[in-house]
Structure formats: structure tokens, C-alpha cells
Amino acid sequence: MIATILRHAPADRRASIAVWRQLTDILAQRGNQLSDDDIRRSFHALSVLRPQVPENIRRDCASAVAGHGRFAPLVAFYANDVPAVSAAMLGRARLSDADWAALLPATGAMARSILAGRSDLSEAVRRALVSLGAGSVALPQPEVASEAAPPPIADEVVTAAPAGTGPSQISELVRRIDKYQSTRSQPSMQPSSASPEPRAPRAAFLFETGPDGVINWIDGIMRGAAIGLSIAEAAYGDEPGTDGVAAGAFRHRAEIINARMVLAGTPAESGEWRFSALPWFDPATGQFRGYRGSARRPRGNEIPYGRPASLDSVDPGDSIRQLIHELRSPLNAISGFSQIISSQMFGPVSGAYRAMADTIIADSASVESIIDDLDTATRIEPTASIAPATGEITDIAMVMAHVESDLAPLLSEQHIDLSISRVGGPFLARSDDANSRRMIGRLLTALVDVSETGAVLVGQLVVEPEHDDMLQLRIVRPVAIRFATATDLLDPGFSPDGEAPGAAILSLGFSLRLVDSLARSAGGRLDIGHNALTLHLPSANPSGNVELDVKLGE
Incomplete structure (x- = not known):
């Protein structure tokens, strides 16, 4: 049959597509029964035909045979195609462990990442993927819109990390940062006598x-x-x-x-x-x-003076910061092109496209803020408690006014009222303006996210005469976290009832840890009390000049 198909070279594109489909189907169903010469000739023909067959045809063929194909060489051939074709084959291919072990070394990083997202592979195959350097979280697979209706089997193609089955990439990044911070803050453990001796460095x-x-x-x-x-x-x-x-x-x-x-x-x-x-x-x-x-x-x-010869002395946070850099680069590109469209720099653009570009710009700004928080979290020493060297003084009352203005759209969207009263004054703190805004903004945003619709978030900005070395911002706990322990509130995986959808991006625990780290770097702290969360910041008020004037805020 193979000889019959290959007897004449395809005359046009339609004939090339027909031969491609026939060879793929024969190899998928009878590949293990063909002679070595027929297999060799078939794959040579497929290699020659591939540039002439459109990508969507190759993808459809891969989807059609992936579920019942057991011929490892065909899986390997499709695995080394473009990502969309590779994903269609590797998402559902079923091979024996021995076949996977033989195939994996010949696959690329994208193909291995697709396989890493499958939950139905055996433990032996997963160990092989790990040994080859496959990521623990699969890369997102390409979404391709087909002009024609897809075959029924295409709906079953497994995609990486379906919604609700695992953490998102940003949540995974949060988990890595939290692990990095916790290990950095713990004293190094001395190895026990039962620990195996370290292996000598390889030469x-x-x-x-x-x-x-x-x-x-x-x-x-x-x-x-x-x-x-x-x-x-x-x-x-x-x-x-x-x-x-x-x-x-x-x-x-x-x-x-x-x-x-x-x-x-x-x-x-x-x-x-x-x-x-x-x-x-x-x-x-x-x-x-x-x-x-x-x-x-x-x-x-051959090593420049002062450079470490081993990676042991390299800050483990560098890899996280590199990942943050790789998140920020495409985000800036997306935002930049959206601004070009919105401002019609290269010519007139329809209103629908401009509205879409404006939405992308707003979403990019939100993601940029999240990335900034992640970046800050990797750079803060977890045990730092040192006042800023610049000696900058900030009016926290003005910062509060700016934050309340920034939060107005979010409060309106979720139908939540914010009522922060001022007790005493003036409210001068030894902290720079940018970090003060980030601390207070992140704290209030996290608490708004876990507040119920129609709730009122109540708090006080306080300067007390007997404790005038510290300013205090006290926020009453929302109902959803009224009885949560401090351990729960600082856990990045904690999800209280009533949590808003947007709170899942950066968890409440991560946000509170970030606020506490920023406060400690300024000489303050975040206390988690039974009824309220209290942010302490070092006061810059002149001693003895504290006035007890109650100012009610909206």
C-alpha cells in the first residue's frame, strides 16, 4: 500500500494533502506492522511534504490520530512540528513507558513542557521528564481558531493547567517567593551525622x-x-x-x-x-x-578575580527576579502597542479597537502593579528593621487621601464603603512616599477584596500622646476573616469565604507579608490583632506637639 501511494509524486497542493493524510493514517494504525523500508520511505515522504501542507491540516491530522495512535516514531515526528501541531499530538498520545523513554530525548523544550502538563502519564515518564529538565508547570498551549468545525476528538485535547485544577503561573511565582523568603529568614541548619557525605566536585x-x-x-x-x-x-x-x-x-x-x-x-x-x-x-x-x-x-x-566558582554563592532570588523580568518584557510590549492603537499614531482606528486597546492598557497597568509587588517581595530582607537612610518624612494623611481616591473605582464596583477616621495629628512618618503608598494601598486593597458586597470597611489613623513614637493605621477585620488566626492570614494558600475574584491573583497572605516586610524595612511593623489589623510606622512628629483633634473621614 505504501508503494502504491508513493508511486507518483503529488501533482498539486490538494494531492500533497491527500498523501499526507493517507500516510499519517497508515502509520498510526499499522506502523508497527510495516517493514523498515516502508517506514523509512513514509517518513521521508512526510518530511518532503510538510512545507506544502498547511499547518491547520497537519494539526487536524494530529488530533485525529493522537487518541488511537500507538506508533512512537509518528508521535515523535509530529512532536517536532510547530507548537500547535505538537500540542495536538502530545496532548492525547498514548505510548508505553519504553516508547516514551526512547522518544523524550529527541523532543524539544516546548514538547516536553506540553507533556509536563498531562496528569495521566506514569511516574516513570514523569521522572524522565524531570531528568531532561522539563518545567514543573507546563507552558500555556497555543489556542488556534479553526475555520471549519473541529472534529469531535479535538474537544478532548488536554490543555495545560485547566482552570480550578492548580495554581496559576503568578500564584506559583508567589509560592516560590514565599518559600525563598522563609528559607532566607531561617538560620542555616547544621547537617546531622547521619547525613550522607557530599560528593566530591566533578572535574x-x-x-x-x-x-x-x-x-x-x-x-x-x-x-x-x-x-x-x-x-x-x-x-x-x-x-x-x-x-x-x-x-x-x-x-x-x-x-x-x-x-x-x-x-x-x-x-x-x-x-x-x-x-x-x-x-x-x-x-x-x-x-x-x-x-x-x-x-x-x-x-x-580563566575566572575573573572575585567571581564565585560555584552557584552556591549566587542569591537564589536572582532566578525569581529573572522570571519577573521575563514577565515584564512582553507586558511592556503589549501595553506599548495598545497605546499606539489607542492614540492612532499610525492612522485612523475604529472605535471598537480603540476601546479594546484602552481595556488592555488598564489591565496591563494592573498586572504591572502586581509584578512590582512581586519584585519588591524578592528584594526585601525578611528580618530588616532599619529606618530609611534618606530620612525622608511623609504626611500619611495625604497618602491616605491619595489611596482612598485611587480605590474609589474598586469600592464603587464592589459596593463597599471605606470610613477611616483621623485621631490626633499631625500624621508625619519616617518613611518615603512611594513605600507608604504601597503599604497602605496594598493593605486596604487586600481587605476590600475579602469584604462582602455592601460592607463598610472601618478604621482609624491614630497618633496617641503616650505612644507618639509610632503612627497607627487600624483597620477592623472584615467579616470573612473575623475569626481567622494570624497563621491563616499569613498563609498564601488561605482563601476566606466571600473572597472577591480579583483577590486570587495575589493572595491575602502574600499581601499582608509584603506590607509587614515594607513596614519593618521602615522601622515599623504590621500587627494582626483579634479585632483589627494595625500598621505601625515610626512617627516624625515633634515631641510634645501632638494634638487630640478628631477628624472624621468619609
């Missing part, structure tokens, strides 16, 4: 990459330290990866000599390496197949 290893530059074979160190890293792209800063020398040589298929590589992992493998590699080509076809090389530890004269 050299061999490796091999595929044609995409991703390391897929290693000998001499643990696989997880290097498998999945790419020599085709330069890594950012001290993140695991290689330098620009290797990336440039890879583009020209040139020899790589003493390029820099950084690995993460156990002390035995982590740190800087120097590697050299040669490209290799298929003897039969001349096709580029990747690089083969060796790596060694750098000599003393």
Missing part, C-alpha cells in the same frame, strides 16, 4: 546535543544537571546555560573552543565549566546532527 564530563542545540546525552555528571540545556542560545547573567561564544559558533556550525557553561544542581556539578565541541553530520546524507564535546572545570586564570 570533567562528555556531552552530545541534537540539531537544535539541546544537550540530550551526558556522561560524567548527573543527567539532570545538563540534560535539556541549550548551547544554541546565550543564557542570561548567571542563569544555567552557555555564553554568546557558543551561541555564535552554533549558528555557523563552527568549532566551539573553551566556551563558558554554568550548571545548577548539587555542589558536585554546579558552577562554572569550560567546554569545547565539534559539529557532526550524518555520513549518508550530510545533514547536521548536533555537537559532541567535553567540559572541564575552569583553571584559576
Whole structure:
């Protein structure tokens, strides 16, 4: 049958599509029964036809055969197509553990990320994914709109992280920041006598990459330290990866000599390496197949003075800050293009598109604020309690007025009233204006998010004569958290009844921890009492000049 299909070359695009469908169907159903020569000829034909077959046709074919296909070479062929086609196949393909183990090293990072989002793979396959460097959270899979009605089987394609089944990427980032802060604030533990002795640092290893530059074979160190890293792209800063020398040589298929590589992992493998590699080509076809090389530890004269030779001395918060940077970059691009559309810089734009652009700009500003909070959380020392070196003094009453004005749309949307009375005065604090706004704004926003519709959020801004070293902003607990313990309120996973939908982005626990960290960096603190939450800020009022004048706010 294969010989019959391939007897004549397809005459036009329609014939190419027909041959593509036929070969895909035969390989999916009878691939394990075909001869090696028929399999080889079929895949050669598919490789030749792929540029002539539209992406949506390839995607539909992948969706149609993924559920019942058991032929691993066909799954591997589709897995190395564009992301939309790869996702359609890998989202539902069913293979044995042995087939997955043989297929995974030949897949790219995107394909492995798609597989990492599946919940039906065996533990052995998941361990293989981890060893190859697949992320613990799958990347979002592409959403493709089809002109024709999709086949019934397409509705069953598994997508990564469905709503309600796991934390969002930002929630996962919050969890990582919280873990980082908690471990940084704890004293280092001395290893017990029962702990195994650390392995001696490795001095050299061999490796091999595929044609995409991703390391897929290693000998001499643990696989997880290097498998999945790419020599085709330069890594950012001290993140695991290689330098620009290797990336440039890879583009020209040139020899790589003493390029820099950084690995993460156990002390035995982590740190800087120097590697050299040669490209290799298929003897039969001349096709580029990747690089083969060796790596060694750098000599003393190859490391600049003062640079750590190991990643152990690198701040673990750097990786989180790099992730925040990667979130911020596309967000700025989206916001910038939306502003171009909204302002009609390149010509007239319809009202509907301008309205959509304005919505995107507003949403981008909200996400930017969240990213700023995440960035701040990684930079604050959890035990810091030092007044600002600048000695800046801020009028907290004015800050409160600005925050109340900023919160007016949110309060109106959720039908919540905010009533903060002023007791005493003046309300001068030793804190800079930006951090004061962030502390008070984040505290009030978090409490508004957990307040019931129609509720009144009541509080006081107080200066007490007997405690004039501190200003106090007291907010009565909303009903939803009236009886919650302090431990619950500081838990990023805590979700009180009545919590507003927007509160799930940055949890109440994360927000309260951020406020407390900012307050302590200014010499204050956040107290969680039985009836109220109290933000303390160091007072800058002249001693003895505190007036007891009650000013009622709206």
C-alpha cells in the first residue's frame, strides 16, 4: 500500500494533502506492522511534504490520530512540528513507558513542557521528564481558531493547567517567593551525622546535543544537571546555560573552543565549566546532527578575580527576579502597542479597537502593579528593621487621601464603603512616599477584596500622646476573616469565604507579608490583632506637639 501511494509524486497542493493524510493514517494504525523500508520511505515522504501542507491540516491530522495512535516514531515526528501541531499530538498520545523513554530525548523544550502538563502519564515518564529538565508547570498551549468545525476528538485535547485544577503561573511565582523568603529568614541548619557525605566536585564530563542545540546525552555528571540545556542560545547573567561564544559558533556550525557553561544542581556539578565541541553530520546524507564535546572545570586564570566558582554563592532570588523580568518584557510590549492603537499614531482606528486597546492598557497597568509587588517581595530582607537612610518624612494623611481616591473605582464596583477616621495629628512618618503608598494601598486593597458586597470597611489613623513614637493605621477585620488566626492570614494558600475574584491573583497572605516586610524595612511593623489589623510606622512628629483633634473621614 505504501508503494502504491508513493508511486507518483503529488501533482498539486490538494494531492500533497491527500498523501499526507493517507500516510499519517497508515502509520498510526499499522506502523508497527510495516517493514523498515516502508517506514523509512513514509517518513521521508512526510518530511518532503510538510512545507506544502498547511499547518491547520497537519494539526487536524494530529488530533485525529493522537487518541488511537500507538506508533512512537509518528508521535515523535509530529512532536517536532510547530507548537500547535505538537500540542495536538502530545496532548492525547498514548505510548508505553519504553516508547516514551526512547522518544523524550529527541523532543524539544516546548514538547516536553506540553507533556509536563498531562496528569495521566506514569511516574516513570514523569521522572524522565524531570531528568531532561522539563518545567514543573507546563507552558500555556497555543489556542488556534479553526475555520471549519473541529472534529469531535479535538474537544478532548488536554490543555495545560485547566482552570480550578492548580495554581496559576503568578500564584506559583508567589509560592516560590514565599518559600525563598522563609528559607532566607531561617538560620542555616547544621547537617546531622547521619547525613550522607557530599560528593566530591566533578572535574570533567562528555556531552552530545541534537540539531537544535539541546544537550540530550551526558556522561560524567548527573543527567539532570545538563540534560535539556541549550548551547544554541546565550543564557542570561548567571542563569544555567552557555555564553554568546557558543551561541555564535552554533549558528555557523563552527568549532566551539573553551566556551563558558554554568550548571545548577548539587555542589558536585554546579558552577562554572569550560567546554569545547565539534559539529557532526550524518555520513549518508550530510545533514547536521548536533555537537559532541567535553567540559572541564575552569583553571584559576580563566575566572575573573572575585567571581564565585560555584552557584552556591549566587542569591537564589536572582532566578525569581529573572522570571519577573521575563514577565515584564512582553507586558511592556503589549501595553506599548495598545497605546499606539489607542492614540492612532499610525492612522485612523475604529472605535471598537480603540476601546479594546484602552481595556488592555488598564489591565496591563494592573498586572504591572502586581509584578512590582512581586519584585519588591524578592528584594526585601525578611528580618530588616532599619529606618530609611534618606530620612525622608511623609504626611500619611495625604497618602491616605491619595489611596482612598485611587480605590474609589474598586469600592464603587464592589459596593463597599471605606470610613477611616483621623485621631490626633499631625500624621508625619519616617518613611518615603512611594513605600507608604504601597503599604497602605496594598493593605486596604487586600481587605476590600475579602469584604462582602455592601460592607463598610472601618478604621482609624491614630497618633496617641503616650505612644507618639509610632503612627497607627487600624483597620477592623472584615467579616470573612473575623475569626481567622494570624497563621491563616499569613498563609498564601488561605482563601476566606466571600473572597472577591480579583483577590486570587495575589493572595491575602502574600499581601499582608509584603506590607509587614515594607513596614519593618521602615522601622515599623504590621500587627494582626483579634479585632483589627494595625500598621505601625515610626512617627516624625515633634515631641510634645501632638494634638487630640478628631477628624472624621468619609
